[in-house]
Amino acid sequence: MVYVENQVPETDTRADPEAWIARIGHRHSGNELEVIRRAVGLARRAHKEQIRASGEPYLTHVIAVADILAGLNLDHESLGAAILHDSVEDSDLTLEEIAETCGPGVAHLVDGVTKMRIIGDYQKELGDSSKESARAESLRKLLLAMAEDVRVVLIKLADRLHNMRTLKHLPEEKQRRIARETMDIYAPLANRLGIWQVKWELEDLAFRYLDPITYRQIARFLRERRVDRQRYIQNVIGVLEGQMTEAGIKADIKGRPKHLYSIWKKMQRKGLGFHQLYDVRAVRILVDSVAECYHVLGIVHSLWPHIPREFDDYIATPKENMYQSIHTAVVGPEGKTLEVQIRTWDMERHAELGVAAHWRYKEGRKQDQNFEQKIAWLRQLLEWKEEEGSAGDFIDRFKSEVFQDRVYVLTPDGEVIDMPQGATPLDFAYHIHSEVGNRCRGAKVDGRIVPLTYELHSGEQVEILTTRHGGPSRDWLNPHLGYLKTSRARSRIRAWFKQQDHEKNIADGKTALDRELHRLAVSDLDRLKLARHFGLQQVDELLIAVGRGDINTAQIGHAVHHLTRREDETDTLAPVQRRKGAKGGDIHIRGVGNLLTNMARCCTPAAGDPIVGFITLGRGVTIHRRECSNILNLPEEKRRRIIEVDWSASEKNTYQVDLEIEAVDRQGLLRDISTVLANEKINVLTTDTRSDKHRNTAKMLVTVEITDTNQLSRILSRIGQLPNILEARRRTR
Known part of the structure; x- marks a missing residue:
C-alpha cells in the first residue's frame, strides 16, 4: 500500500449504525438523536437491496458520509440529511415522507443536495456553447441553494470525500473522471468555504488517481525520510518550547501534517526539487491571542534567519475564505529549511472546519461574522448575474471566483x-x-x-x-x-x-473586421456566412457587434479558421482518402488514392485555408490557396487539372507562412519580435530584414511554421502590439 502521511483513515461505521449513533450521542440531545435514528430507518428501507461497487450494502456509504459530517461538528439535521441524501433520487421515498418522519429541516437539506447534482452536469457540458445559457441558469440556482443553506454543500462534499476514499473499486476510466471532477470542482469549493481538512484530503486522493506515478514518488520520498524528519521536528519543538516557557507564553507546538498534492504543486510552481522545498519540515504553533502570534514570530526570527520572500501574514490580510495564520520559512538547526505556521486556537478551528465551525459555535450567538464573510461571495455572485452581458460571462465569473x-x-x-x-x-x-x-x-x-x-x-x-x-x-x-x-x-x-453611436459602431466594426481579414490575407470570405456563424442575420449586425466589442478579433480569427475548412460536407463524391507520409502536411484528396503532395511556394497555404490541388507532371499534386493568383490566372486548358482537396483532422502538422512586418526602425526590434514568437513556441525558418535609412523604417519578411490560422491570428495580434510596429500581416504572393 502506498504510504500517505496525512491521509485520514476511513472510519469503521459499517458494522452497526446503532453503535455509530451511540458513539456520537454525547454531542446531541435525546430528541436530536431520535431524528437521526428515524433517518437511519428510512435509509434502511430506501437502500435495502442496493449494493456498492465494493460489495458492501449501500447503507454503509450514507452512514460514512454522516460520520464525516459528525467529525466536522455539524448539527443533527445535517447528519439526518446526509443519511438520506441519495434516498429521493435512488428510491421511491419522497420529500414529504422525510419531512413527516424527520422534520422539514432535514427534508429541505435533502432537496438541496439533490439539486446539487447539477455540478456534475455543469462539468460534463463545459465547452458546449449550445447549452451555455441553460448551464448559467443552473449555476445560478445552485448558488441560490448554497447561499440559502450552505449545509447542502457540506453534505455533498462529505459524499464526494467518502466516494474518493473507496474509488479503488471502480474501473480505471471512471476513477480518472471522478478524480478530475473532484480536483476541478469539489476541492476548490471546500477551499472557498475554508474547510481545509476536507480540501487537503480530496486533493491528495484525486492526485493519487490522476498522476499515480508522481504520487508514489512523492509518497516514497516522504516515507524514506520520515524517521529523520520526525527526529528533527522533535528537536525543533524542544527548542521552541524552552523559548516559549522563558517568554511566559502558553503554546501548543506540533509537527504539521504533509499533503502530497500541495508538495507537488509547490514543486511545479517554483521549479523546485524535493530537497529544495521549504515546508517538508514544518511546525505549527498555537497560542491564545493575536498579540502572542507576533511575539512568537519575533522569537522564531531571533532563533533562526528567515528566508526572504517566504513570509506571509494572513492575520493582517486574511485569505478570501477568511483563513488566518502567519507563515514563515527559516534556516533552522543543522542549516535545514523549516516552515513555521503561527495562529491562535480560534484561527486553527476555523482553518480546519471553515463554515462548518458555525454550527458548533452558533449557540448563544446572534451572528457569526466569520460565517457571514465566508458565504458572502455566494450572494455577490447572485447579484453579479444581473450585471453580466451573457451567460458565458456569468460562467467565467463563477469559475474565476470559485476555482482560481x-x-x-x-x-x-x-x-x-x-x-x-x-x-x-x-x-x-x-x-x-x-x-x-x-x-x-x-x-x-x-x-x-x-x-x-x-x-x-x-x-x-x-x-x-x-x-x-x-x-x-x-x-x-x-x-x-x-x-x-x-x-x-x-x-x-x-x-x-454598446453606449456609443450606432453609425460609429458600424464604421468601427468594418474597420476592425477589414483589418483582421487583411492581416490573415483572407479576401473571399462570405461575410453573411461569418455573421450567421455568430448567430446574426445581417452583415450590419456583425459590424455593430464587432464595433461595440461583443465580438473581438480573436473570435473573428477562430471563425475564419472554422469557415474556411471543408464547406461541402454533403459532397457525394467517393470517400475521402488520407494521404500518409507525404511532404508538407496531411491532406485529403477526394475521389482518388494516395498521391504525393507538395505545398505551393507561391502562396504557402496553412491549415484552415481554403485550398485546391493542381496535378503536376511528375511531381504529384501541388496544394494552393483558392485565391492564389497562379490558380486564378490558369489558362482554360490547365484548369481541368485542378482537383478538390481538404485538410485532414490531424492537428500535429505545421505549415510554412510568410509574415510581412513594417515598423519604425529602432534598436531591439528584431529581438522583441523573436521573443513574441519564442513565447508562442513558433519555429522561425528564415528572417529577412531591410532598413530604409531615409524614412527610418524597417521591413521584415519572417517565414514561420504554424499549426492553423487561429495561431496565425494570435501571433499577428501580439506582434502588432509591440512598440513602433506599423503593420503585421500575412504575405500573399
Whole structure:
C-alpha cells in the first residue's frame, strides 16, 4: 500500500449504525438523536437491496458520509440529511415522507443536495456553447441553494470525500473522471468555504488517481525520510518550547501534517526539487491571542534567519475564505529549511472546519461574522448575474471566483483588494470603478511604471494613471493580448462600447473586421456566412457587434479558421482518402488514392485555408490557396487539372507562412519580435530584414511554421502590439 502521511483513515461505521449513533450521542440531545435514528430507518428501507461497487450494502456509504459530517461538528439535521441524501433520487421515498418522519429541516437539506447534482452536469457540458445559457441558469440556482443553506454543500462534499476514499473499486476510466471532477470542482469549493481538512484530503486522493506515478514518488520520498524528519521536528519543538516557557507564553507546538498534492504543486510552481522545498519540515504553533502570534514570530526570527520572500501574514490580510495564520520559512538547526505556521486556537478551528465551525459555535450567538464573510461571495455572485452581458460571462465569473487562487494588492490608500490570480492593472482599475478603467492609460506598481498586461502579485501597491477624457481600447478585449483576466472588466468595456453611436459602431466594426481579414490575407470570405456563424442575420449586425466589442478579433480569427475548412460536407463524391507520409502536411484528396503532395511556394497555404490541388507532371499534386493568383490566372486548358482537396483532422502538422512586418526602425526590434514568437513556441525558418535609412523604417519578411490560422491570428495580434510596429500581416504572393 502506498504510504500517505496525512491521509485520514476511513472510519469503521459499517458494522452497526446503532453503535455509530451511540458513539456520537454525547454531542446531541435525546430528541436530536431520535431524528437521526428515524433517518437511519428510512435509509434502511430506501437502500435495502442496493449494493456498492465494493460489495458492501449501500447503507454503509450514507452512514460514512454522516460520520464525516459528525467529525466536522455539524448539527443533527445535517447528519439526518446526509443519511438520506441519495434516498429521493435512488428510491421511491419522497420529500414529504422525510419531512413527516424527520422534520422539514432535514427534508429541505435533502432537496438541496439533490439539486446539487447539477455540478456534475455543469462539468460534463463545459465547452458546449449550445447549452451555455441553460448551464448559467443552473449555476445560478445552485448558488441560490448554497447561499440559502450552505449545509447542502457540506453534505455533498462529505459524499464526494467518502466516494474518493473507496474509488479503488471502480474501473480505471471512471476513477480518472471522478478524480478530475473532484480536483476541478469539489476541492476548490471546500477551499472557498475554508474547510481545509476536507480540501487537503480530496486533493491528495484525486492526485493519487490522476498522476499515480508522481504520487508514489512523492509518497516514497516522504516515507524514506520520515524517521529523520520526525527526529528533527522533535528537536525543533524542544527548542521552541524552552523559548516559549522563558517568554511566559502558553503554546501548543506540533509537527504539521504533509499533503502530497500541495508538495507537488509547490514543486511545479517554483521549479523546485524535493530537497529544495521549504515546508517538508514544518511546525505549527498555537497560542491564545493575536498579540502572542507576533511575539512568537519575533522569537522564531531571533532563533533562526528567515528566508526572504517566504513570509506571509494572513492575520493582517486574511485569505478570501477568511483563513488566518502567519507563515514563515527559516534556516533552522543543522542549516535545514523549516516552515513555521503561527495562529491562535480560534484561527486553527476555523482553518480546519471553515463554515462548518458555525454550527458548533452558533449557540448563544446572534451572528457569526466569520460565517457571514465566508458565504458572502455566494450572494455577490447572485447579484453579479444581473450585471453580466451573457451567460458565458456569468460562467467565467463563477469559475474565476470559485476555482482560481487569489492575489491581494493594495490601493495607494492602503486598502486591500482581492483579485483572481493573473489579474492585471487594468482588471484592478475596473474593480475600483468603471470610469477609472475606461480612462486608464497606464499603471504604477510599487512606484514603477508597468505595462497594462503586467500580472499582479500579492502585497503590491497599484496606482492607476488616467486621462481626463477618452475610453477603452478594443484591443483590451482581445484575449491574445493579455490585458484582462476578469469577466467583470470585459463586461464593463463591452457596456461602454454598446453606449456609443450606432453609425460609429458600424464604421468601427468594418474597420476592425477589414483589418483582421487583411492581416490573415483572407479576401473571399462570405461575410453573411461569418455573421450567421455568430448567430446574426445581417452583415450590419456583425459590424455593430464587432464595433461595440461583443465580438473581438480573436473570435473573428477562430471563425475564419472554422469557415474556411471543408464547406461541402454533403459532397457525394467517393470517400475521402488520407494521404500518409507525404511532404508538407496531411491532406485529403477526394475521389482518388494516395498521391504525393507538395505545398505551393507561391502562396504557402496553412491549415484552415481554403485550398485546391493542381496535378503536376511528375511531381504529384501541388496544394494552393483558392485565391492564389497562379490558380486564378490558369489558362482554360490547365484548369481541368485542378482537383478538390481538404485538410485532414490531424492537428500535429505545421505549415510554412510568410509574415510581412513594417515598423519604425529602432534598436531591439528584431529581438522583441523573436521573443513574441519564442513565447508562442513558433519555429522561425528564415528572417529577412531591410532598413530604409531615409524614412527610418524597417521591413521584415519572417517565414514561420504554424499549426492553423487561429495561431496565425494570435501571433499577428501580439506582434502588432509591440512598440513602433506599423503593420503585421500575412504575405500573399
